[in-house]
Amino acid sequence: MPGISIKRRAVAVGVGGRLTRSQIGFLWTIVMPVIALFILIRVIPILVVLLMSFTNYNLNRPLVRFLPYQNFLRLFGDPNFVTAFLNSTEFVLVAVPLEICLGLAFAIYLNRRVRFESVYETLYFLPYIVPMVPAAIIWKWIYAPGTYGLANYVLDQMGFARVGWMSTPQISLLAVIGIHVWKQLGFFVIVFLVGLKNIPSDFREAAVVDGATAWEVTRKVDIPLLKPVILFGVVMATIWAWSAFTEVYIMSQGTDISTGAEIQVLVTRIYSEGFLYFNMGYASAISFLLFIVSLIFVALQFKLFKAETN
Amino acid sequence: MKKNFPDYSVVSVTSDKGEIFTFPWLNSLKAMFYNKDHFKEAGLTKTPETIDEMMEIARKLTRRDEKGNLTRAGLDLRLSGGGFGTSQKYWCQVMIPYGAKVLEKAGNKWKAGYDNEAGRKALQYYIDAVYKYKVDSLDFKSDAEAFGLGITSMFQRESWVVGYMAKNAPKINYGVFMMPKGPGGWGSVGNTMGLSIPKSCKNKKEAFAFAMFMMNDDMSRATFGDSGWQPFRKGVDYSQLYKTRPQLKTFIDAAETKSHTVYDYENIAPIFEIHSRMADRLMAAFKRADLLDNPAGIAKVIKDTAEETNRILDENGLLAK
Numbered sequence: 001m002p003g004i005s006i007k008r009r010a011v012a013v014g015v016g017g018r019l020t021r022s023q024i025g026f027l028w029t030i031v032m033p034v035i036a037l038f039i040l041i042r043v044i045p046i047l048v049v050l051l052m053s054f055t056n057y058n059l060n061r062p063l064v065r066f067l068p069y070q071n072f073l074r075l076f077g078d079p080n081f082v083t084a085f086l087n088s089t090e091f092v093l094v095a096v097p098l099e100i101c102l103g104l105a106f107a108i109y110l111n112r113r114v115r116f117e118s119v120y121e122t123l124y125f126l127p128y129i130v131p132m133v134p135a136a137i138i139w140k141w142i143y144a145p146g147t148y149g150l151a152n153y154v155l156d157q158m159g160f161a162r163v164g165w166m167s168t169p170q171i172s173l174l175a176v177i178g179i180h181v182w183k184q185l186g187f188f189v190i191v192f193l194v195g196l197k198n199i200p201s202d203f204r205e206a207a208v209v210d211g212a213t214a215w216e217v218t219r220k221v222d223i224p225l226l227k228p229v230i231l232f233g234v235v236m237a238t239i240w241a242w243s244a245f246t247e248v249y250i251m252s253q254g255t256d257i258s259t260g261a262e263i264q265v266l267v268t269r270i271y272s273e274g275f276l277y278f279n280m281g282y283a284s285a286i287s288f289l290l291f292i293v294s295l296i297f298v299a300l301q302f303k304l305f306k307a308e309t310n
Numbered sequence: 311m312k313k314n315f316p317d318y319s320v321v322s323v324t325s326d327k328g329e330i331f332t333f334p335w336l337n338s339l340k341a342m343f344y345n346k347d348h349f350k351e352a353g354l355t356k357t358p359e360t361i362d363e364m365m366e367i368a369r370k371l372t373r374r375d376e377k378g379n380l381t382r383a384g385l386d387l388r389l390s391g392g393g394f395g396t397s398q399k400y401w402c403q404v405m406i407p408y409g410a411k412v413l414e415k416a417g418n419k420w421k422a423g424y425d426n427e428a429g430r431k432a433l434q435y436y437i438d439a440v441y442k443y444k445v446d447s448l449d450f451k452s453d454a455e456a457f458g459l460g461i462t463s464m465f466q467r468e469s470w471v472v473g474y475m476a477k478n479a480p481k482i483n484y485g486v487f488m489m490p491k492g493p494g495g496w497g498s499v500g501n502t503m504g505l506s507i508p509k510s511c512k513n514k515k516e517a518f519a520f521a522m523f524m525m526n527d528d529m530s531r532a533t534f535g536d537s538g539w540q541p542f543r544k545g546v547d548y549s550q551l552y553k554t555r556p557q558l559k560t561f562i563d564a565a566e567t568k569s570h571t572v573y574d575y576e577n578i579a580p581i582f583e584i585h586s587r588m589a590d591r592l593m594a595a596f597k598r599a600d601l602l603d604n605p606a607g608i609a610k611v612i613k614d615t616a617e618e619t620n621r622i623l624d625e626n627g628l629l630a631k
Binding site: 144146258 | 379388389390391392449450451459461580583590594597625
């Protein structure tokens with residue numbers, strides 16, 4: 001019956017394909033709690049941190065003064081902050097390429113239908129699901145000084161000189177980055193593997209028909225089609241590297257570790273200033289700077305990927 | 311309070327306004343642990359009385375392998391670890407004997423008390439230990455674990471190590487002696503661990519009764535014997551305990567010897583920040599081999615560290631001008 005069908009269409013889609021008021025109202029009703037939660041958990045804290053960063057707020061002192069620029073100016077003269085910033089930058093510049101390149105390499109290898117593929121996938125993913133605290137504690141034992149640490153024990157047995165894993169600042173930071181990469185790698189392997197498996201085989205077959213080698217298929221078919229997934233991976237790896245905390249915190253505590261202060265990163269610095277020294281205003285300034293720097297990095301990555309795609 | 315607790319412990323839990331804010335329950339007094347077998351092997355028949363003697367003895371006790379790697383630390387200094395603990399051990403090990411203070415009181419304000427000859431000598435002791443006499447190393451296991459493994463001959467810690475050793479390294483033949491004297495004084499650091507009843511407590515009477523129970527003679531003996539943590543309580547008979555844990559007696563003697571001063575942290579808000587930041591700078595200095603035979607370098611480190619201490623005091627309105 002034509003009248004009824006038109007009426008039904010009007011209810012379903014609205015006149016001219018637009019949503020009706022009641023439909024829009026319904027959608028807002030569903031989405032509003034999520035938006036409200038997002039504002040409460042994400043937006044408001046960022047604004048509060050921004051406000052606090054312009055004060056001398058300290059939990060030990062009841063009176064708060066407005067400081068228009070002093071906290072941010074102090075950052076550049078604070079050697080602890082400068083060290084933490086440089087360490088965090090090194091963390092990102094080393095960890096992200098390693099995670100993406102190794103993740104991609106392992107995913108490409110596993111995508112070629114190797115034997116015991118599922119066993120390899122499990123082995124790669126296991127570190128990712130192990131909580132960071134026990135993982136870091138185990139690595140602390142591996143890196144322990146003298147021959148009480150597994151790493152130096154093996155080196156000693158092989159006739160090599162021992163390494164000051166946690167007594168030489170440059171090595172210590174790389175050792176901690178190694179823990180971070182070891183732990184996160186499985187995530188990227190799985191994400192890239194899923195991405196590769198979702199590429200229609202027609203593209204690969206067409207390339208093979210055109211005479212492409214396996215490496216050319218990977219380079220000219222798989223990787224370009226995987227770009228959105230790679231972008232996702234790079235963004236996540238960057239955010240995680242900038243916000244590294246647990247592994248650095250665990251690895252800088254304890255009497256076997258003598259590079260505690262030298263391997264601090266921005267988040268451990270925020271923790272120290274805010275929760276050990278109660279300098280909330282100053283800690284907020286560091287937090288906000290970290291937020292801006294992370295945002296710039298991610299924005300640059302989006303721009304880079306967009307330019308390459310174009 | 312004065313009847314049951316040492317005077318210095320009552321002072322440490324009394325605010326500037328004269329209010330007692332907690333019970334001084336446990337004392338984290340520091341003393342030196344030493345491996346008796348190592349001493350016997352080196353032909354040493356007595357423990358050091360001064361810090362200079364301690365360095366000499368440490369040199370005799372240190373061992374290295376054919377590659378020159380340290381295999382036994384003659385004297386385990388706290389060169390690393392959590393900031394606060396490092397500065398605390400440093401204060402106890404070298405600042406007190408040389409007569410340096412972390413904070414010096416002037417009226418009701420404070421200032422850094424170590425930017426002086428005593429403070430510089432304290433740092434020099436550590437630098438000499440690591441780079442001149444090489445009795446310890448940044449690349450070596452440290453603390454109670456190293457002592458329990460038998461790879462450290464002497465180290466400074468609190469009485470809980472006695473409980474630790476009984477559980478984890480019962481075969482190590484060890485003793486305890488009081489912190490050695492120095493040209494500037496004799497003493498140790500004994501931080502107060504308080505037993506408090508907050509104002510918001512709804513069952514104050516029961517909480518108070520529990521606190522009294524925890525601090526009575528029997529519980530004091532149980533706490534001291536089982537965990538090794540030393541109760542502040544005066545007049546408790548530990549003679550039975552000494553039969554199985556003779557090392558604990560040194561801690562009681564240290565607390566009761568009048569000429570041996572026990573220092574505690576100042577009751578000011580930024581004390582944790584002061585010590586933590588001082589520790590960060592000290593730990594950085596311990597890694598600097600260039601500070602060996604470098605009085606100007608040492609003086610700069612001490613000066614910069616003291617300036618930071620004073621800055622923190624100033625920010626909190628506590629700096630003595």
